[in-house]
Amino acid sequence: MLPPNAKIDDGKEKKDSYIPTIISLILLLAGIALDYFGTEWFSGYIRLLIFGISYLLVGARVIKYALTNIAKGDVFNEFFLMSIATLGAFYIGEYAEGVAVMLFYVIGEHFQEAAVARSRRSIKALIDNRPEEVGLVKDGQVVTANPQTVGIGEIIQIKVGEKVALDGEIQGNGSSFNTAALTGESKPASKTKGEMVLAGMINLEKVVEIKVTSAYEDSALSKILHLVEEASGQKAKTQKFITKFAKIYTPIVVFMAIALTLLPFFFVENYIFNDWLYRALVFLVISCPCALVISIPLGYFGGIGAASKNGMLFKGANFLDLITEVNTVVMDKTGTLTEGVFKVQEVEVQEMDENKFIALTAALEAKSTHPIAKAIVEFFGDSHIRETVSEVEEIAGHGLRGKWENKEVLVGNTKLLQKYDVTFPTRITEIVESIVVVAIDGKYAGYITIADKIKEDGPSAIAKLREYGIKTIVMLSGDKDTIVQKVAKELKIDMAFGGLLPQDKVTRVKDLKAQGKKVAFVGDGINDAPVITLADVGFAMGALGSDAAIETADVVIQTDQPSKIATAIKIGKKTKQVVWQNIILAFGVKALVLAFGAFGVASLWEAVFADVGVACLAILNAIRIQRMRF
Template sequence: MKHEHQHDANGKEIGCTVDEKTKSKNNNQSGCCSAHNETESHSDEDGHDHDHSGGNQTMFQMFLPAVISFALLLIAIGFDNYFPQTWFTGWVRIAWYIVAYVPVGFPVLKEAVESIRKGEIFSEFLLMCIATIGAFAIGEYPEGVAVMLFYAIGEVFQTLAVQRAKSNIKLLLDQRPDEATVLKDGNPTIKKASEITIGEIIQLKSGEKLALDGTLLTDTATFNTAALTGESKPDTKLKGETVLAGMINLNTIAQVEVTTAYTDSKLSKILEMVQEATAKKAPTELFIRKFAKIYTPIVVYLAIAICVLPMFFVDNYVFRDWLYRALVFLVISCPCALVISIPLGYFGGIGASSKNGILFKGSSFLDIMASIQVVVMDKTGTLTKGVFNVQKVVAVGISEDDLVKFTAALETKSTHPVGTAIIEYAKGKEKNVTVTDVEEIAGHGLKGKTNGNEILAGNVKLMKKFNISYDAEIDNTPFTIIVIAINQKYAGYFLIADEIKEDAKQAIESLHKINIKTVMLSGDKQAVVDAVAKELNIDQAYGDLLPENKVEKVEELKSQNLKIAFVGDGVNDAPVVALADAGIAMGGLGSDATIETADIVIQNDQPYKIYTAINIGKKTKQIVWQNIGLAFTVKAVVLVLGAGGLATMWEAVFADVGVALLAILNAVRIQKMKF
């Protein structure tokens, strides 16, 4: 991917565009391990490119230089210590070790020269070059080759770790087919996906991936949505429902009318958000990069001091011995473990969240989610499905089946959403009923005749208008109630409400377990909000709120110095999403405005993913700080030992490459975790 970063006058990154057809090949480094790496290119806070790219190499090609050097080094050590050869002396011996050094040393020497040319003098590459060439200068040829060899092996393992961390995100890149079958005058034609226009009809065979967002024209079709939502369970769509690019058709041939241009599809936006996320650094990551820029030149000067200053204070000063100590000090001081494992830890967190259908728009939001204290949620579309359904039917003096079909038949003459819910619940039973003399009574309901029986369907005011007594408990119900009377006698009621999502209760319970307070804000009437809050055990709930009232509530919480995440899905939620420390959008049903404003997007609209996002943030931060502690502790100990002449080049190798490998292995653990 090519990332074109834009900066303001202060050098702060303000944007990033993604060109999916090209790869950045810049090699300007600043203390970042990357002589042999492939696949990743990113920019630091100053806009310098860091390219983890060695071309499209196979694993064999990546390990080949190290294998050659290792074989030559083993043979040389054998000749030196176990199988002495008369010819293996003098310039022949030196030449052999130089040949062993070149496969792994030349790429690093090249990077060091390139860094110096671009103004990055004190890079990690320069440290490695000084240390290994210095080892050759004092006759420590095996150690000079070994240090660079282990460094090269560490680089390859780092490359593999980066590739693994990116694998979940790369899966997204494979979800958009380049071509699609378009129907023209009933005839199927293969067409480039990027050239398909809105309104055209795509024919999707079983097993094919959808190339663009659209509306399903077929009566029903089942799709695998895992790439978009992280949900492995197949999703059955009905005619007229929205289907998204990247979904895989699982059964019959389906036809989809395109509603969104190729570049504007939800999957395109997901790809752009994930790619931009890798360029937005967490505060810890930025600190480590700044630290490395200051730290690296300091250790170079300290190494010079270790070599030269003892000349004035030590009686039996031997230049070779103190130079060796300085070289050991340089190898130990390489900040590889810090500047690689920490970004890799955050990148792993972004990859793990993508795998779970959660998109972080930057690694900084992983840190924020790890410290969230209050989760504020909208009700409709976030905790509830946002669709009115019949939740309960009570029939009095008549069968439930007759009550449903008579009421549904009458409601076919109404356009009210509540009437639509009853018609859908009836599932076609009303078609066998004759409806006549329908009259709509404004603000009350409907009156008419079904199969010759007079029927009233409406609110309690309608019953009172016609002096019909009804069950008194209905007056205490917060949800929408449609009361029915047949031939002037109370016949029962329909309870209609927005259905709570299946995992909403589990989400709230999980948040409470990690001591996070839950608050619900809604524009619905307070009685309805209280009922939902009671069922889900939400700590605080506020109803009858306008968008500006939601903003006021969030500002009130922020004034208490609490870290707040707000979760919403509607256009009116966008201002609150922007105000919160972490704005979370429900991406499946959510509006584009909210998704664009949000810092985190939950692709499958499941409230439980809020807990998952917080958990991933906590695990990522934990791993990052484990790596920081490990790197600083080991390096500090070995640096002191090296300066005192108690550590050899081999301990230095462990302190640099060994710790880096341990930190990398720790960082990729998050990829295997289940959330």
């Protein structure tokens, strides 16, 4: 296990940190060879000196940590076990074995450092693509600047092949971008004027300029990197159990070793202290819980890394565990199962000029971030600029209310008109597509219909969830129930409910949890944040999702693909499987060699394998997760 507060330099650790280990190994092999050939001068103090130097080169740091922990009141830990076991070996004259135990323990530690560094590098390599310089446009000239010094509202230039350093809005002509660093999606994404590009994307086609919308530390990429750094700090239940277990297990092992040394005096004829002390030392080395304490957190770290490779961010190892218990998946519709890219289908106006109606509706919708609102504004272009609206407020689950020429304007669903006692034609309720109705000064004025499209991987997402053992799939939406039922039928979803307010979604999820179901909720909008928080595991669609949903979620899907929900479950199950393989391997081998050691059959060499060897095997098994294809 790494010493307390030890730092891992993500693989950049200097090579000279391994030099003491290499010298120690050379001295140990030389000492064993001299012992084997029976060299006369290699005895007494010279023999002790050679093996002693070899031991101190690797053991000094471990003994130091053991003493430091004892001073803090933490006596029974793996540093203490390794120290007394190896010093005890020196006491009874087993110098080579004492050095070997400590040396291979430190080599195992180097393996762990390298494995963790590799995991972190692989995660950061996927997403940390921030360039150190950026082309800042000032007074018509492009000057080189540090992206950390560029302010919001400034213009930066991105050349072909360059990585975007800061989040911003495309100015002028657009281009296509490689978004794999953020989403895991290899297909280029086309971005046009006014659309957002994020730090980490790569410009593929032509030189573009973007207006910076977020400071360097607030960019989407910086937030993702922060989430990755925090993720390894959130422990899973298994991890917490092993940590607690080690604190109870270690003192028990120490007292059993003392008993193994002293109790035979009362029961065994021809009792020899050194023989029974040797057995106790073997027992201590085998009992060291390094394999568990090292490999289990590393297994979860590997799971987080595997998820990152697949375009998902787990905010903690505990969620890798929780996701394996989920048996019910509840999903939002718009932006989660459907693309959230709406197209205007039909416009009906009553007693008003159609152009004015369109301009007024677009003027109000321009104040909203809802996908339907964006669709209307984009479809009708700059028409909304001609009309001035004020006092605009968003009424959750209903729509927008504002003032125009001292008249109250309502733009939203039929529930909004009902809320303000505005009568409208009943035939409107029979329209299947999404509909935006408009009322001016208390009178119905017309409507606009909009259609959405199911995401390409929507059907396969549902099929994969069933394949991975999800028994119930539910869809909750604020959209019209007729549309929701149509989408649910197409995707073969078990239950679907439309026309819901945010609080209605919360109620539905509470009902499912009250039935004893383990619920995962997947959403992308601000109104999904309360339900995401309530669910056992909350998913947010990260590429298009709102900041509120992403902040409250336990898992962020960067690709906006619903099929990734099943992938996340598969990664969680595989991680748990590898962790339990390590637990069974460690306990199985240790129990076997412990029995041999207690009866004097196993030596310290077998003890080394049972401790360090098993730890190394467990580490290799843990990092295997990142090599798997999901």
